Amino acid sequence: xxxxxxxxxxxxxxxxxxxxxxxxxxxxxxxxxxxxxxxxxxxxxxxxxxxxxxxxxxxxxxxxxxxxxxxxxxxxxxxxxxxxxxxxxxxxxxxxxxxxxxxxxxxxxxxxxxxxxxxxxxxxxxxxxxxxxxxxxxxxxxxxxxxxxxxxxxxxxxxxxxxxxxxxxxxxxxxxxxxxxxxxxxxxxxxxxxxxxxxxxxxxxxxxxxxxxxxxxxxxxxxxxxxxxxxxxxxxxxxxxxxxxxxxxxxxxxxxxxxxxxxxxxxxxxxxxxxxxxxxxxxxxxxxxxxxxxxxxxxxxxxxxxxxxxxxxxxxxxxxxxxxxxxxxxxxxxxxxxxxxxxxxxxxxxxxxxxxxxxxxxxxxxxxxxxxxxxxxxxxxxxxxxxxxxxxxxxxxxxxxxxxxxxxxxxxxxxxxxxxxxxxxxxxxxxxxxxxxxxxxxxxxxxxxxxxxxxxxxxxxxxxxxxxxxxxxxxxxxxxxxxxxxxxxxxxxxxxxxxxxxxxxxxxxxxxxxxxxxxxxxxxxxxxxxxxxxxxxxxxxxxxxxxxxxxxxxxxxxxxxxxxxxxxxxxxxxx
Amino acid sequence: xxxxxxxxxxxxxxxxxxxxxxxxxxxxxxxxxxxxxxxxxxxxxxxxxxxxxxxxxxxxxxxxxxxxxxxxxxxxxxxxxxxxxxxxxxxxxxxxxxxxxxxxxxxxxxxxxxxxxxxxxxxxxxxxxxxxxxxxxxxxxxxxxxxxxxxxxxxxxxxxxxxxxxxxxxxxxxxxxxxxx
Numbered sequence: 001x002x003x004x005x006x007x008x009x010x011x012x013x014x015x016x017x018x019x020x021x022x023x024x025x026x027x028x029x030x031x032x033x034x035x036x037x038x039x040x041x042x043x044x045x046x047x048x049x050x051x052x053x054x055x056x057x058x059x060x061x062x063x064x065x066x067x068x069x070x071x072x073x074x075x076x077x078x079x080x081x082x083x084x085x086x087x088x089x090x091x092x093x094x095x096x097x098x099x100x101x102x103x104x105x106x107x108x109x110x111x112x113x114x115x116x117x118x119x120x121x122x123x124x125x126x127x128x129x130x131x132x133x134x135x136x137x138x139x140x141x142x143x144x145x146x147x148x149x150x151x152x153x154x155x156x157x158x159x160x161x162x163x164x165x166x167x168x169x170x171x172x173x174x175x176x177x178x179x180x181x182x183x184x185x186x187x188x189x190x191x192x193x194x195x196x197x198x199x200x201x202x203x204x205x206x207x208x209x210x211x212x213x214x215x216x217x218x219x220x221x222x223x224x225x226x227x228x229x230x231x232x233x234x235x236x237x238x239x240x241x242x243x244x245x246x247x248x249x250x251x252x253x254x255x256x257x258x259x260x261x262x263x264x265x266x267x268x269x270x271x272x273x274x275x276x277x278x279x280x281x282x283x284x285x286x287x288x289x290x291x292x293x294x295x296x297x298x299x300x301x302x303x304x305x306x307x308x309x310x311x312x313x314x315x316x317x318x319x320x321x322x323x324x325x326x327x328x329x330x331x332x333x334x335x336x337x338x339x340x341x342x343x344x345x346x347x348x349x350x351x352x353x354x355x356x357x358x359x360x361x362x363x364x365x366x367x368x369x370x371x372x373x374x375x376x377x378x379x380x381x382x383x384x385x386x387x388x389x390x391x392x393x394x395x396x397x398x399x400x401x402x403x404x405x406x407x408x409x410x411x412x413x414x415x416x417x418x419x420x421x422x423x424x425x426x427x428x429x430x431x432x433x434x435x436x437x438x439x440x441x442x443x444x445x446x447x448x449x450x451x452x453x454x455x456x457x458x459x460x461x462x463x464x465x466x467x468x469x470x471x472x473x474x475x476x477x478x479x480x481x482x483x484x485x486x487x488x489x490x491x492x493x494x495x496x497x498x499x500x501x502x503x504x505x506x507x508x509x510x511x512x513x514x515x516x517x518x519x520x521x522x523x524x525x526x527x528x529x530x531x532x533x534x535x536x537x538x539x540x541x542x543x544x545x546x547x548x549x550x551x552x553x554x555x556x557x558x559x560x561x562x563x564x565x566x567x568x569x570x571x572x573x574x575x
Numbered sequence: 576x577x578x579x580x581x582x583x584x585x586x587x588x589x590x591x592x593x594x595x596x597x598x599x600x601x602x603x604x605x606x607x608x609x610x611x612x613x614x615x616x617x618x619x620x621x622x623x624x625x626x627x628x629x630x631x632x633x634x635x636x637x638x639x640x641x642x643x644x645x646x647x648x649x650x651x652x653x654x655x656x657x658x659x660x661x662x663x664x665x666x667x668x669x670x671x672x673x674x675x676x677x678x679x680x681x682x683x684x685x686x687x688x689x690x691x692x693x694x695x696x697x698x699x700x701x702x703x704x705x706x707x708x709x710x711x712x713x714x715x716x717x718x719x720x721x722x723x724x725x726x727x728x729x730x731x732x733x734x735x736x737x738x739x740x741x742x743x744x745x746x747x748x749x750x751x752x753x754x755x756x
Contacts, residue, residue: 118589122596127643130588147643181618182585182646306637 006134006165007032010098013141015042016173019069021434022098023047023056027073028113029100029162045434045463048455050077052427054084054155055453057095059431061088062414063389063439065219067148068095068431074102075113078121078159083421085124085155090418091240092213094153096144097125103163104132117159126154134167139178146177151185152304153217187303187321189328197299198332200316202339204273204297205346207233210256210285213240213417214278214302214322216410223326224277225249230333230340231275232347234354236264238279239417243407251351253358257285258554259399262361262563265554267354269293269561274312276300278322281311282418291559301325361565363403365548372521374472374544378404380524381444381470384532387412388440389432393425393449396478399550401444412439423452426469430456433465440468440532447473447497457511460537468531471504471541474548482549486564487556504541515539577606578627579658581729582639582648586612586619590644594621597639603627607660607726618646622728650739655732661725662707667695669718677717684710 004012010033014022021043026034037044047053050072057068072081078099088095102111118130127147129140137160144156189197201207215224215237221244228235228251235245236256245252254261256268268274268285274296279285286292289311300307300314301322308317318325365375378400381390390405391414392398398415407413414432416424429443445453450471460467475498484492508515514534518527524542531538552563584590591610598605603625610621627635632650639648651658664686669677674696678688681698684706690697695718700710704727714720731738 119592122589122593123600180643183643304641306634306641310634 002170003168004171005032005036006137006160006167006169007036009134009137009169009171010141010160010165011036011040011042012171012173013138014069014098017141017145018066020066021045021060022069022071023053023060023431024071024098025050025053025073025077027075027077027100029102029165030071030073030077032162032165033071033098033100045459047427048458050080051083051423052430052453052456052459054081054088054095054097055421055424055427056431056434057097058084058088058091058093058424059391059414059428060435061093061095061431062428063411063432063435065217065411066094066435067145068093069098070095071098072100073113074100074117074162075115077113078117079115081157082121082124085121085157087416087419087421087424088155089124089126091416092153092217093155094148095155096141096148097155097157099157099159100165101130101159101161104161105163107161117157121157124155125157126152128157129159131158131160131164134164134169137164138171138173142175143177143180147180147183151183151187185303186305186319187324189318189320189325193316193318194325194328194332197316197318197329198336199339200297200299201231201273201275201329201333202336202343204231204233205343206270206272206350207231207275207347208267208271208273208296209233209235209251209275209277210268210279211235211237211241211244211277212279213238215241215244216278218278218303218321218323219410220278220323220326221245221410223323223330226330227275227326227333230330232344232351233275234267234351236260236267238282238285239402239415241279242402242413242415243410246408247406248408253354254363255402256560257282258287259403259550259552260285261358261363261403262552262565263354263358265552265560265563266357269559271296271350274298276302276314277326278302280307283311285560286311287554287558287560287562293560368545369521372519372524372542372544374400374474374548375404376521377470377472377524377542377544380528381442382406384528385442386440388442389414389429389436390442390444391415391425391428391432393443393445393453394420394422394479395446395449396474396482396548396550397444397446397472399479400472403550422449425449426453426467427456429467429469430460430465433467434463441466443467443469445469445471446478447471447475447501448477451497451501457507457513457539461512465537466535467537468534469537469539470528470531471539472544473501473541474544474546475501476546479550481547485547485549486553504539508539513537513539515541517541517543519543576627576629577652578625578632578635579651579656579727579729580623580625580636580639580648581651581656581731582621582623583613583646584610584619584621584642585644585646586617587644590619591621593642593644594623594639597635597642598623598625601631601635603635607724609726609728622726624727649731651729651731654739656729657732658703658727658729659701660704660707660727661699661701662711662722663689663697663699664711664714664720664722665690665695665697666714666718666720669696673717677714680713680717681710684713686710
């Protein structure tokens with residue numbers, strides 16, 4: 001067996017894990033790794049800010065379900081990854097971050113570009129490592145990938161000292177995992193739990209399936225559609241759950257939550273049985289907990305036991321992989337189908353009621369012939385996007401995109417949902433473009449978020465990434481402005497984004513890419529067509545109505561069924 | 576209210592920080608924390624006494640258990656458990672005529688004198704936290720007291736397979752935290 005350096009072992013180990021691409025940025029202590037990459041077939045995309053490397057790794061992981069990989073040097077390189085790591089932790093996205101560290105002898109002595117990466121990222125990761133012994137390097141990488149992808153996925157960071165990278169040893173490749181006594185996954189439910197759950201579900205007369213990101217992670221879209229059909233139950237989903245069910249399915253309601261649809265929020269609030277599948281009763285969904293779905297019993301299925309009974313008491317809780325649980329549960333429901341009759345009529349009436357709400361209160365807005373309304377922008381994108389991957393940034397545009405874009409399959413929608421990190425959209429779309437080159441990749445950003453990721457225009461051009469970046473430009477930090485409008489008597493403090501905003505065609509040209517600005521509704525269609533038809537990247541700046549608010553809205557501290565439906569039209573609990 | 580947590584964690588660099596981190600991330604004050612290796616040198620046993628409200632206790636145990644390095648975590652707050660601490664208490668400026676009385680009082684607590692000079696006595700005592708509190712209160716009447724305490728260790732009285740485990744099934748005692756608006 002040949003002697004290999006730590007750097008070589010690192011790259012070999014990443015390749016063995018099926019890594020196709022590393023998003024990274026070199027630095028002093030990682031030069032040994034970059035020296036190996038120089039002649040290695042493993043692809044590397046050089047970013048322009050490490051934060052975006054973490055977002056790109058996420059974009060790739062969200063698009064193809066594999067572990068995304070990012071790399072940064074010690075000190076500032078590693079700390080720049082932190083935001084992207086916390087974001088991955090909040091949305092349970094599998095990424096592995098490799099960081100270099102100063103040589104062991106210098107640790108703790110304030111060496112050049114030294115930071116306590118292990119300490120700083122403890123709270124930003126599912127798990128992390130500091131590798132000081134070359135003998136354990138390949139084992140750690142193997143373990144890191146396993147932890148990142150298994151159970152509830154999440155970010156894992158591996159910090160490697162420079163002397164390990166430069167050291168030499170015999171590389172023993174192994175697929176064996178050392179026993180992880182503290183990490184035991186419960187993926188399969190037992191028979192008794194399934195029986196209990198099935199019996200529990202047949203008693204439901206007003207069921208509501210509440211599908212979350214876990215359905216996407218587990219790729220359980222078929223199973224969730226099946227259970228909804230068996231029970232005749234309406235389905236609502238979280239921001240993370242887009243694509244779990246085709247939008248034209250008779251049981252599909254819409255997204256629920258703070259800016260979810262009226263019918264979805266009422267369905268959740270008035271049901272008698274919540275079927276929580278891979279979702280975590282987040283505060284954006286529940287509104288005030290003491291008034292949330294007061295009459296509902298809850299079946300909660302999640303792979304993470306911490307989520308069950310965290311925010312809402314579960315009458316029946318099942319820990320397991322939601323796809324495996326649903327397969328067994330669906331089979332049991334079919335087996336016990338004679339129990340369907342008892343509640344069938346009530347469920348049919350409930351279904352009709354929910355769909356009635358949906359018909360009476362669709363998403364809507366006042367159209368304009370003279371300005372591009374943000375909702376019209378989203379509708380226009382929806383008409384043209386086909387099976388494209390869409391990554392959004394954070395803010396009003398994110399909510400309108402979530403409302404007006406339709407996704408019929410998982411892994412085409414990417415949103416920083418739990419952490420809500422601005423600057424996510426464009427790099428996530430870039431990661432998706434790399435992971436799924438045969439699919440068009442669209443990024444929708446606000447004018448605020450776009451400016452946070454701006455440096456990566458260079459990366460797009462350098463790597464010829466055919467990303468279509470659409471800026472929904474209203475000149476404000478829109479969501480904050482909306483809150484200041486509705487709750488702070490329009491005291492618009494520090495939300496003006498228009499001053500200093502660049503001329504987009506000039507900016508695009510400066511970077512050597514195509515770009516344009518569009519202002520009139522009749523020009524929007526052709527502009528989008530041009531952008532989507534362009535073989536390479538395109539930067540489209542869409543000037544939209546300046547002050548428009550996202551409705552429905554559940555105000556902070558409000559109950560889920562007390563939505564503001566439009567300007568000055570508050571609505572109390574269900575009609 | 577004080578939560579008593581006993582846990583088994585891998586004996587590795589960073590394990591202590593990770594467990595303590597789960598508590599400090601949530602702003603819970605740690606009253607005491609002891610850790611040392613077990614019969615299996617790759618595993619350490621940790622006992623923590625922290626200020627955690629009743630409704631948050633079950634969730635905290637689950638979140639600690641979720642850590643990759645933690646093998647098991649048990650909430651012993653309401654279980655029968657033997658809880659012990661060690662303390663070294665130094666008493667100075669004792670009135671000479673009181674020295675004898677002092678040692679007799681300490682005997683009641685089964686405290687041993689481990690150091691004696693004309694200017695002070697140092698006592699070593701083990702016992703429940705309450706017993707140690709009581710002895711310290713008493714000794715303060717005799718002179719100037721300095722003390723160090725080890726923090727509690729606990730050993731459950733129940734057999735291992737009957738220890739309370741965090742439940743993901745419906746559990747009468749396990750209500751989620753009070754809704755905050």
